[in-house]
Amino acid sequence: MYPNDGFRELERAECLRLLAKVPVGRIVHTRQALPAVVPLNFRLDDDGSVVVRISARSELVRAIDGSVVAFEADEIDAGAQSGWSVVVTGAAAVVTDPAACERLARTGPQSWAPSPQEVFVRIRPELVTGRQLVGGRTLYGVDLPS
């Protein structure tokens, strides 16, 4: 997100409210020194962190565990040129606490295809930014202040 571009910035609480509405977002990370992005279903946890559930043997876990990632979700109506986009940026880490894992097994996201070894990965909401697009105004024209 870029400040000072004249568009409506969303408050953190509003960002989290919007994020809770949608089932799928995108994990933005680095893979082999290149920018990478993976859509994934997720659940917003009580503290505003984003939780995903993926195979413990996946390359994605290796790529993001212990790294700072961004998680983006949006709803954009291209016809009306309106919508919103929210980005949570923070450290991603495999959840290892047994009590937390047990709780997430009940309340966390379900894999779209369960695999025998799964882990929950939590993305801390260290930075939560969002922007609302009003019809007819570009999302990210982003003029710098003079």
Next chain:
Amino acid sequence: MYPNDGFRELERAECLRLLAKVPVGRIVHTRQALPAVVPLNFRLDDDGSVVVRISARSELVRAIDGSVVAFEADEIDAGAQSGWSVVVTGAAAVVTDPAACERLARTGPQSWAPSPQEVFVRIRPELVTGRQLVGGRTLYGVDLPS
């Protein structure tokens, strides 16, 4: 995109065909050493490159011009757990050739809110990857080969 995860990889031509169907994607880049992601309307050019039109004075232009970025678009039906995701990875550069600018002014993407100074930014399709999600199978369980 992660290989060897058992899901249907899409051929380059199919990726580009899908990409051409949607009006909005997301530019994945690095901003102040952090992963960043910005939704933007775009146009797929004849050579498979992704072209966006943004304010010449934007922070986004400064962040991506001359850098390798990823551009992602998807259509996912969370209810049916099906859909696709395509990622174009390559160098982003402001289009400076006058003939190319003139052509893009006619055929390229229109800004959702024109600003006085705009530029076209082209993302070269150096790597085009895509994955199709079949209902009931997770997009990115991504088990590594044994």
